[in-house]
Amino acid sequence: MWDNRLGMSGKFFVRSFGCQMNAYDSARMADALGGRARAAASAEEAEIVLFNTCSVREKAQEKVFSELGRARELKERRGGNLIIGVGGCVASQEGEAILERAPFVDIVFGPQTLHRLPEMIERRRQSGEAQVDVSFPEIEKFDKLPPPSFSPPSAFVSAMEGCSKYCSFCVVPYTRGEEVSRPLAGVLEEMAHHAANGAREIVLLGQNVNAYRAEAEGGVVDFAALLECAACIEGVERLRFTTSHPAEFGARLIDAFAKIPKLADHVHLPVQSGSDRVLAAMKRGYTVLEYKSIIRRLRRARPGIAVSSDFIVGFPGESEKDFAQTLALVGEIGFDFSYSFLYSPRPGTPAARLPDDTPLEEKKRRLALLQEKLEQGGRTISEEMVGKTETVLAEGRAKKGRGFLRGRASNNRAVNFRGEDSLIGEMARVRIAEATAHALRGELLRAQ
Numbered sequence: 001m002w003d004n005r006l007g008m009s010g011k012f013f014v015r016s017f018g019c020q021m022n023a024y025d026s027a028r029m030a031d032a033l034g035g036r037a038r039a040a041a042s043a044e045e046a047e048i049v050l051f052n053t054c055s056v057r058e059k060a061q062e063k064v065f066s067e068l069g070r071a072r073e074l075k076e077r078r079g080g081n082l083i084i085g086v087g088g089c090v091a092s093q094e095g096e097a098i099l100e101r102a103p104f105v106d107i108v109f110g111p112q113t114l115h116r117l118p119e120m121i122e123r124r125r126q127s128g129e130a131q132v133d134v135s136f137p138e139i140e141k142f143d144k145l146p147p148p149s150f151s152p153p154s155a156f157v158s159a160m161e162g163c164s165k166y167c168s169f170c171v172v173p174y175t176r177g178e179e180v181s182r183p184l185a186g187v188l189e190e191m192a193h194h195a196a197n198g199a200r201e202i203v204l205l206g207q208n209v210n211a212y213r214a215e216a217e218g219g220v221v222d223f224a225a226l227l228e229c230a231a232c233i234e235g236v237e238r239l240r241f242t243t244s245h246p247a248e249f250g251a252r253l254i255d256a257f258a259k260i261p262k263l264a265d266h267v268h269l270p271v272q273s274g275s276d277r278v279l280a281a282m283k284r285g286y287t288v289l290e291y292k293s294i295i296r297r298l299r300r301a302r303p304g305i306a307v308s309s310d311f312i313v314g315f316p317g318e319s320e321k322d323f324a325q326t327l328a329l330v331g332e333i334g335f336d337f338s339y340s341f342l343y344s345p346r347p348g349t350p351a352a353r354l355p356d357d358t359p360l361e362e363k364k365r366r367l368a369l370l371q372e373k374l375e376q377g378g379r380t381i382s383e384e385m386v387g388k389t390e391t392v393l394a395e396g397r398a399k400k401g402r403g404f405l406r407g408r409a410s411n412n413r414a415v416n417f418r419g420e421d422s423l424i425g426e427m428a429r430v431r432i433a434e435a436t437a438h439a440l441r442g443e444l445l446r447a448q
């Protein structure tokens with residue numbers, strides 16, 4: 001039975017899956033509810049439990065349904081007094097079908113309708129009916145959301161949403177809709193808000209963030225122009241962005257790395273494969289030569305910049321020769337630590353219909369080889385940093401606890417060092433003393 005007394009005054013808990021865009025959306029869900037409810041430390045303490053899902057990887061999708069099972073048990077123990085909401089890409093893709101598989105779910109909302117959560121919860125409370133809204137009302141979300149309630153030292157700001165690239169393996173265009181850029185003023189205002197509240201670094205987000213295009217003052221502002229404006233915001237000391245698409249990485253953006261010192265020494269630029277044949281089948285819209293040309297010009301604009309990437313191994317039809325070309329590209333570019341995954345067909349995508357006769361064992365062998373090579377590349381970069389002095393943004397306490405801090409160098413490498421909490425949120429000069437598996441250990445020289 002639905003308890004009509006349950007309202008918006010209680011606590012909520014948001015469980016987030018997947019990428020940085022999802023982490024950003026989870027924070028914005030909390031902002032949307034924050035006026036009338038408080039964040040709980042765990043689902044057990046909450047009256048509203050929201051799942052912000054990701055369907056890019058099959059594993060993340062299945063994990064949602066197993067965690068939903070646990071939420072159902074919690075709801076049953078409470079005699080029905082728990083609102084369960086499912087948002088994000090799985091919600092967007094499945095819509096009403098979520099309710100068929102999990103009839104105990106109360107609310108299904110998409111990435112573009114998360115700002116409507118308070119009304120949906122209220123309608124659920126009043127009507128007793130489950131609420132589903134996975135529409136794409138474009139940019140309305142940003143007009144309706146309150147300013148972020150929390151500004152960490154490194155704060156995310158969404159510049160654009162959705163994707164119009166339709167890579168043959170990917171669900172994002174179907175779950176998040178076509179590319180839509182936020183108006184320039186809104187993006188800059190949110191950045192300034194974070195900077196005024198203590199953020200030192202801003203990470204601009206978007207599925208294809210460098211496809212950003214917005215109309216302003218009678219002209220069109222591209223991503224390079226957005227970065228130039230962002231660098232002028234008082235208090236912003238470092239800028240990052242993710243994820244970018246090679247087909248949108250033009251000369252103006254490359255020049256920005258020469259002109260804007262606040263841009264970090266790191267770019268994440270997914271290549272996916274080192275074979276033109278596979279890239280064409282993926283419908284990525286660039287060749288290996290074009291990708292290499294971007295990196296060459298980028299390194300000329302910003303010597304020493306770290307480049308990381310995403311790779312898909314075992315795409316349908318990937319031959320031994322195609323895979324060898326991927327390994328060769330990794331050696332040639334000298335990628336930093338990168339993400340690599342086995343291809344898994346996503347329902348409804350064109351690639352899911354392609355014949356695929358490579359045995360799973362062979363795909364796993366290739367993935368292991370690639371990961372070993374990527375690890376080697378990452379380790380080499382880490383080892384080369386030993387003895388150098390880096391500017392590290394102290395983001396919080398390290399796992400070791402009080403007296404130890406964690407932060408990131410400009411090239412995005414995690415650095416742990418001794419330091420007091422008063423340094424959190426500050427840029428510190430740190431001498432790198434040791435390279436460990438995926439982080440560096442440093443010694444504080446001074447705060448900047």
Ligand code: SF4
Nearest residue numbers: 163165166167170172
């Ligand atoms: S660029 Fe391709 S992989 Fe990236 S979100 Fe768009 S469709 Fe997906």
